[in-house]
Amino acid sequence: MGETRFEDWTDIEGLLRIPRIAGLAAGPDGRLVAQISQATDDLSRTPSALWELDPAGGAAARRLTWSAKGESAPRFAPDGSLLFASARPDPTGEHDDDGPAIWRLPEHGEARVVAAAPGGLGLVAVADDGSMLATTQVLAGGSLADDAARRDARAAAKRTTIWHTGMPIRYWDHELGDQSTRLVHVSYDGELRELTPGADTVALTNASADLARDGATAVTTWTTRTTGGETRTGIAAIDVRTRRRRMLLKPTAGHGWSGPRLSPDGTRVAVTRVTTSTPTDTSYDFLELHPLGSGDPVTVDVGDLTIGSYAWVDDARLVVAGDLHSRGAVLLVDAATGAVRTLVDDAPHSALAPAVDGRAVFALRTDMASPPAPVRIPLAGRGAVTATPIPAPGGVGALPGRVEWVETDVDGVTVGGWLCTPAAASTKAPAPVMLWIHGGPHGSYNAWSWRWNPWLAVARGWAVLLPDPAMSTGYGHEGLNRGWPRRPDVVWHECETLLDRVLTRRTLDASRTALLGASFGGFMTNWIAGHSDRFGAIVTHAGLWALDQQHTTTDAASHKVRVHGHPDDLPEWYRAYSPHHSAASITTPMLVTHGNRDYRVPVSEALRLWWDLVSGWRGTPASMPHRFLQLTDENHWVLRPSNAVTWNETVLAFCGQHVLGTQPIPDALPW
Template sequence: MDSARFDDFTDIDGLLRLPRLAGLAASPGGERLVAAIAQADEHGSRMVSSLWELDPAGERDARRLTWSDKGESAPRFAPDGSLLFSSARPDPTGGADEDVPAIWRLPERGEASVVASALGGLSLVAVADDGSLLATTEVLAGGSLDDDAERRKARKDAKRTGIWHTGMPIRYWDHEVGDVSPRLVLVSPSGELRDLTPDADTVALVNASADLVPDGSAIVTTWTERVAGGETRSSIALIDTASLEWRELLPATAGEQWSSPAVSPDGTRVAVTRLTTSTPTDTTYDFLELHRLDGGDPVTVEVGDVTITDYAWADASTLIVVGDLHSRGAVLVVDGATGAVRTLVDDAPHAALAPAAEAGAVFALRTDMATPAAPVRISLEDGSSASIPAPGRIGELPGALEWVEADVDGVTVGGWLCTPRAASAAEPAPVMLWIHGGPHGSYNAWSWRWNPWLAVARGYAVLLPDPAMSTGYGHAGLNRGWPRLADVVWRECETLLDAVLERPGLDSERTAVLGGSFGGYMTNWIAGHTERFRAIVTHAGLWALDQQHATTDAAAQKVRVHGHADELPDWYRAYSPHHHASAITTPMLVTQGNRDYRVPVSEALRLWWDLVSGWPGSPESMPHRFLQFTDENHWVLRPSNARTWNEAVLGFCDQHVLGAEPVPDALA
């Protein structure tokens, strides 16, 4: 494995083609461990996931289990020891539609076969002790599992594409909402489907999170309903799988909603996240609670500054929790009866929890700013961690990683500084300031989309701050700078930048600022408020807030917090970047995906028009550029597009920060 480690960060394509671990499944006894690993196809046109057998003891190399062109994902172990997964791979028997995923079973010895399929696809959610499965599918709006095939054929033959909307939401992330009704189905061990939610409309189970009581007698699921003002509220429902009797377990209110139910292995408790409703003075706060399914007072779990990202039951009395903490991460053990918390790990973020309580361990994917997600085995007793061999390891980095801090009005603001090895007082490195998205996010983990080491290999130092509203600093940290006050975030980022620029190995004259999503909003706002940078890169950034707040897929939350421009003209005048377009003198690279519904492409189009129409010189002398991806969403995911994006971003910065040749009008 070590001999295959990647260390040439000047090779953008090579980095983007590395295997990426995306999920784990462990058998109850911990004797088997399977990972879902994604890798670019031959042309870089898409990522394809396959399943690999890992050695839980960490002694043997990984072994690939599946090879189909369509890929396999979401592995889970069945009670009989076979491996379940989702795939749209061809069915040798001809029984499954190859355009949508079916549920497959791979025995320890032998070939995989289809367990169940549906025209709306099947995604595995949970496995009961008797071998029955909880899965998600979808039917055309107004239909059922029984008539879905006929209705889909009629719609396809007539080439009908209309969607009849009766309220909000109508979009989510990169797809339309309203043409299909998501459903939860119970799949028997023989593959028969039973719709557990026949009364669900087109929004009730959109992005639902659900779990199956281990004996298969009931499911616990989020249930979303429309309310006045374009808002929705998500409750927790308990549904009997035999009678389909529906009971609201945890009702939503105007002030709080619920998400992420996880049922304990003995079927007595459910761990859930309670989310408060954001307001103009307070952001959304998350609280982890443990509720008994038969009633009683809940147990609230106190996690301190940790911002929870995931949790899973190890056994009937032990919940494993992971989250962001102080620009790193933590793994916590929670007593299911009392809510008492014990810290196992606090050095890095972890994800894809795969508990194996019988083995006294939990498997997870560990990452940090210098290491992509890699499998580890963590002892539930003392938190000791052991690495497990897997593809996609990184070798030597092209520079050093260091934690830096600065005091901003009595608040300590920190961030990661990546410095090229060649930087010195004689040859100081140019500096990039990267501002993260969210705004509730953190620079604490490896990123394939925004990877600072590509810039470091090019000779840049990269500063990655965690300013106001970053995760992992408790509720006070999340709310500092709310509601998305650009000047507060900018002051903290600039103060930290000025502090590191005092170092003799960094060049304070050659600097650039980059950001995506909320970070893109920040770079757009910064462009109209300072001339200190030589280049600005903005990806999927908010430009005209009066426009974006009402057209994003999260419009209800945005308008609830920020109101309308005619109601708060001073706030919009101060914080909407488009009001400061005439002050922009720094060359800007605008990048955007057309399928982005979180920050619609109209933001980039309007920004681009303001830049082009406001340029006083000849068109050929204009320094600004616009890189548009017609098939990408809020993120640039296709490997070939990611390569283009990185080459364009680095080339644009080279041109304006280092004085290199201009980026060609037509990219290769």
């Protein structure tokens, strides 16, 4: 597994079967473990397994776990055993809960269950005495002690109702309000003790938490409701012994907090201060180091970097990774002064795992031409360093073309993007061009994507342009705010100007173009469809169509309404920027794709768009060029590999039909 590099880019299934590395854990004695997922034979699931890697980069990876349910969240215990979460069956029969339990795998021997709970357990952190911090779910209004009985009663009554008392009520693809997240302390032997009894259904939803190395203190995000359907999130500190909770960092109307990470000695917490977005300013992130006792915080100046993740190396240093200039960087921060040293700035990195000896940090490195792969980044020295690749399953071989950075001036601002060009493109056979607009809008085309993968299109003869226009990450606060609040005209002007620049190349065919985008990119493609007829085909996935509808039905309604107001208050803004107002102007064939379980951009957006396209078509029904690919069990993304095959085949065939003149897609999809 992983020995043969993937190179057949016409094989969509083959790409989706490549192992994917999702996380790293560094442990004592220099051990390094990776969480790696791979599609099942029938492409119905992508379970994860744990693999042992060689930190020195010499030996091949070795698989440690094999269950059908998969394993995740690896953490090393002080005794060298490996802890992880899994819903695999307990061979002893003692724990028969459906949710994930915490397991322990000794360096030699079989894994066994450490702790289980009716609502499952998620492993968060491990202390030096082997105790753990975990999350669980209990039915609303209950406790860990009575949760099993209450769940049995609810199941027996076939009761599925949820009683809502405020917002939020949804998050991405699941309902909120029927369960309450709780933090639990897990002893080395598996004894569970609730740390947040009585927490409501909002306080710890999507919480980020950490445990001090001495096991005495836990920190966590803590969310409360406020007026107008809004919530505010601060940072709470919890005394593990007494369960006493105090608000360490209180939220305000102007800012909240996220991502608490305790220093090894438990005296400081690294957090992100997140400003509240307004109609004139987007939200900005600030990395700060706050003492748990008295003293002033240290603010870290990360420059243009958009913060992604951070981890403490030791009490004096932490590493920070994020997007930077359509690439990425890893920074080393002096905790006492906030001084920053750039370690690497060639690509995005994630899954930061500092080595126990403090001499290096392990991370997953990716770029536009290579999927995430483990590297070792040394911390010694003064300047930039060279990362060492670590052998692991997965990876790709030769690409079907080349990738290069392109840029142009747009009203005094340099706007760039990545251009992927097929190897066969020439002045005698210029390549047709796809323009892809990324989601967010706070995002960046700087890393590998398993589903929106340009190389599948390049292998079929397309060139793909991937711009980082206004509001892209990695260009400082000014870049994030350019074009705010989500103005499609600004983004389109920058994307079109860059597209026009690259189309001056004689190896590209300006007469054969397609436009694609998802989420905010789908909003952009919907808006552009009513304002331009230059493309031969448009693909919109999970795109916003009627803003008066989407802004109050999305799971992020409070944010949308706070920023964009009500249509009655801003009729001119909604008239100019809600794509549905220009439905009658659409002449380009559109492929609409959307998941039924998408709560961020509810499927009602696609349903309304589809009705407007079909009802507005003045030709015969058989001649209508628009199509709708409905993904009934997918959310904002297309996660099931079998559905991803269908999605990719359909998108490529639709663009081929309407831009290249290939065969029409049959009424019954063959994929």
